[in-house]
Amino acid sequence: MRALVVYCHPTPDSFTAAIRDLVLARLQASGAEVRLHDLYGDSFQPVLAPAEWQGYLDCTQNCTPVGREVADLRWCDTLIFVYPTWWYGLPAILKGWLDRVLLPDVAFLMPDGVNRTIRPGLHHISRLGVFTTCGASRWLTWFVGAPGKRTLMRGVGLLLKPRKRSVFAAHYLMDSSTPESRARHLGRVAAKMDKLIGRPAATPAPQPQGARVTQ
């Protein structure tokens, strides 16, 4: 298992950082190879530059400004986002990661003579995890339509393997959270991570003919 964790939060002592640490610990315990993109830590530049837009469709060159990000996206089979929800959506720095890295011929294939619509390009990714915190309540987030969750779970999700495994967990009403609610949420994140990782896909031991399987 090869996991790419895309994380962003401006302050290192945030609850989001605690979620990131838990996610990383769970991955490491399962023996997964992990690569972390800490967007604030790396001072990731989220603004798609004019030259990038002009060269957007040139699939021989368009990856050059984000070579490391594209290489890791192609490398991973598990993609995990850990971020705070701002304005019901992704912080600009994470939105910019999608804008600049999810390029034609990397994340999707543009319409051509044969295909009339955009086609997914990330079929090698079979697990998607999304972990966030929301200032708004669950009800209000639902009413607004959870744009951030949908951008990742559906928008990005549509680009991944069709029968992928995906998990989502959010701590709502973050501004009135308590140590208990945060601890409960970390418990939920741990459970979701276990579900995402699943059982290790070891080669099944050969069973002798007629052997009874005991629990």
Add this chain to the structure above:
Amino acid sequence: MTRALVVFAHPCEESFAAALKGVVVGTLQKRGWDVDLCDLYAEGFDPVMTAEERRGYHAVPGNTRPVQAHVDRLLAASALVLVHPVWNFGPPAILKGYYDRVFVPGISFRLENGKVKPAMTHIRKLGVVTTYGASWLRATLAGDPPRRLVTRAFRHAAKPDRLLYMALYDMNRADAARRAGYLARVEHGMEQF
């Protein structure tokens, strides 16, 4: 006189988005409106909320200080029009960062006993002019996040008398006729706005 703030997000002047911005600004000016164009790329807007801003996010009124000029322009307007392409089912990062940093507590919403109350009520008309790479069906299946952000969240923050959301879907395959048709629709929309 109606004062409109037009927030525009696209890196290139030769883009279709720039043509849309031209129609929006021109049509509103023709109506005698006072138009303040905020071209985020041209103004070099930094969309990344800093750690210091995050820590002071809820500290009204000091929280506007890092983006005071943008806040003043927003407060001076009674109409707000957002012109941008949809990328990956959302606004470009530079515009998302404008929401993150400028639409702060006290400006867009107030927290009263943990409940969100509208504060952007000086915006009486709220408009969006956008384009999608995705088809309408694909965007709708994804829940059309950028549309909901405006028609639900921003509508709740401003409670405008008029809300207009104009979109051209499946932009990559739009021929000259469809693009011209959309430009005409936008012009008509802004005349009626």
